[in-house]
Amino acid sequence: xxxxxxxxxxxxxxxxxxxxxxxxxxxxxxxxxxxxxxxxxxxxxxxxxxxxxxxxxxxxxxxxxxxxxxxxxxxxxxxxxxxxxxxxxxxxxxxxxxxxxxxxxxxxxxxxxxxxxxxxxxxxxxxxxxxxxxxxxxxxxxxxxxxxxxxxxxxxxxxxxxxxxxxxxxxxxxxxxxxxxxxxxxxxxxxxxxxxxxxxxxxxxxxxxxxxxxxxxxxxxxxxxx
Numbered sequence: 069x070x071x072x073x074x075x076x077x078x079x080x081x082x083x084x085x086x087x088x089x090x091x092x093x094x095x096x097x098x099x100x101x102x103x104x105x106x107x108x109x110x111x112x113x114x115x116x117x118x119x120x121x122x123x124x125x126x127x128x129x130x131x132x133x134x135x136x137x138x139x140x141x142x143x144x145x146x147x148x149x150x151x152x153x154x155x156x157x158x159x160x161x162x163x164x165x166x167x168x169x170x171x172x173x174x175x176x177x178x179x180x181x182x183x184x185x186x187x188x189x190x191x192x193x194x195x196x197x198x199x200x201x202x203x204x205x206x207x208x209x210x211x212x213x214x215x216x217x218x219x220x221x222x223x224x225x226x227x228x229x230x231x232x233x234x235x236x237x238x239x240x241x242x243x244x245x246x247x248x249x250x251x252x253x254x255x256x257x258x259x260x261x262x263x264x265x266x267x268x269x270x271x272x273x274x275x276x277x278x279x280x281x282x283x284x285x286x287x288x289x290x291x292x293x294x
Contacts, residue, residue, distance in 0.1 A: 156265040161175075243273075262274075
C-alpha cells in the first residue's frame, strides 16, 4: 500500500509513464577496485532501473527523488587499463535532493553522498553559476524568476530523475565529512563501512584531491531517442 501510494503521487505530480532509465555518473577521483588502487582516474558509476520504481518525496519544503531498485556497476580506467565490475545488489541507490543541489549514487552503509555525488552548496555554487547545472536547477526551483541569469538551455533542463537531463557540479567521493586543513578540503580516511562489494572484490572511493574535482551525472530514458 505504501509503495502504491508513492507511485501514485509520482504519477499525479509529473505524469510519468514507466520506462527503463539509466543513471550514469562520470568523475575523476581516487580509490580501489579489487586489488587495484587508483589515483586521479576516470570512474563511471552506472545504475539501471525503471521509472516505475522512482519515488518522489516532499518533506519540510525539500523535494527528493530516489530509486532503490536496479542494477549498478562501476568502471575504472587507470593507467590505460579499464576494469568493470558489477556492484552486489542491495548496497546502493540513486538520490536527488533538488533544492539542496545534491545528486548521485548513495549507499545504505554511509548515506546519499557516497560513493559519488555532486554536492553544490551555495558557497560553491553561487546564484548565476551556470557551469554547475545542479546548483542552477536548485536556484531555479526555489526562485523561478532567476531564469534570466541562465541560458535558455540550462533553464530547460529537467530537475528530476524521471526525464533525460544533465547535471554538473563539484564531486564528493568521501565516506566521512571533508576536513578543512590549511584552507584545503581533504578526505581523512575511508572507514570499513565505505567498502562496497562487487564481483571483482571490494570497491571504495577516497577523494584525495581536496573536493576540487568536477563531475557529470546523466539521466537517459528510452524516450530520449538513444
